[in-house]
Amino acid sequence: DTEVTQTPKHLVMGMTNKKSLKCEQHMGHRAMYWYKQKAKKPPELMFVYSYEKLSINESVPSRFSPECPNSSLLNLHLHALQPEDSALYLCASSPGGFNGETQYFGPGTRLLVL
Amino acid sequence: GESVGLHLPTLSVQEGDNSIINCAYSNSASDYFIWYKQESGKGPQFIIDIRSNMDKRQGQRVTVLLNKTVKHLSLQIAATQPGDSAVYFCAEPNGGSNYKLTFGKGTLLTVNP
Numbered sequence: 001d002t003e004v005t006q007t008p009k010h011l012v013m014g015m016t017n018k019k020s021l022k023c024e025q026h027m028g029h030r031a032m033y034w035y036k037q038k039a040k041k042p043p044e045l046m047f048v049y050s051y052e053k054l055s056i057n058e059s060v061p062s063r064f065s066p067e068c069p070n071s072s073l074l075n076l077h078l079h080a081l082q083p084e085d086s087a088l089y090l091c092a093s094s095p096g097g098f099n100g101e102t103q104y105f106g107p108g109t110r111l112l113v114l
Numbered sequence: 115g116e117s118v119g120l121h122l123p124t125l126s127v128q129e130g131d132n133s134i135i136n137c138a139y140s141n142s143a144s145d146y147f148i149w150y151k152q153e154s155g156k157g158p159q160f161i162i163d164i165r166s167n168m169d170k171r172q173g174q175r176v177t178v179l180l181n182k183t184v185k186h187l188s189l190q191i192a193a194t195q196p197g198d199s200a201v202y203f204c205a206e207p208n209g210g211s212n213y214k215l216t217f218g219k220g221t222l223l224t225v226n227p
Contacts, residue, residue: 004157040201042217045214097213105157105159108156110155
């Protein structure tokens with residue numbers, strides 16, 4: 001299994017809502033990532049979990065809250081988002097954060113904040 | 115190379131032609147490079163990678179060339195097909211962290227039937 005799955009595929013939420021994005025991989029990877037991607041731009045790193053511990057937070061606003069319940073799952077909890085947070089949210093995983101390893105991406109969740 | 119600003123570099127080719135997508139990188143110490151393909155509405159898909167001890171690597175219909183002297187990377191797609199239409203990103207590890215990738219701005223490849 002070389003796949004990273006993400007749910008939901010699409011999400012529309014109001015600025016007062018609370019929602020969660022989910023990501024799962026069964027490749028035995030120990031590093032998992034959240035990226036945000038705006039149209040016609042490359043992905044921007046938000047968070048990295050390494051061996052289920054938060055390793056990197058790229059100064060992301062606290063309305064985004066990541067969680068790694070186990071080595072296969074990664075969540076992104078959303079609360080009080082702004083319209084400018086509308087984007088494609090991508091999850092990725094890699095074997096272990098070693099030098100020169102490939103990150104494998106999921107299909108993304110298209111988020112629209114109204 | 116990559117342009118600046120909001121404009122995505124574009125390449126338009128006829129079906130069956132060969133395509134060459136270019137990428138300039140900045141970190142001369144980079145020792146690993148990845149090409150990703152991103153179709154509309156999908157996540158980036160790994161295509162091929164290359165390490166700095168090589169100057170060429172071939173996959174199925176794709177070849178990556180690395181010129182370390184001028185810090186230039188290219189992706190060649192042979193016999194381009196409509197299914198190859200996508201945005202292509204090069205990426206390299208961001209110096210100092212094994213977790214961070216520096217992505218190029220991307221090139222939009224359009225294949226005309």
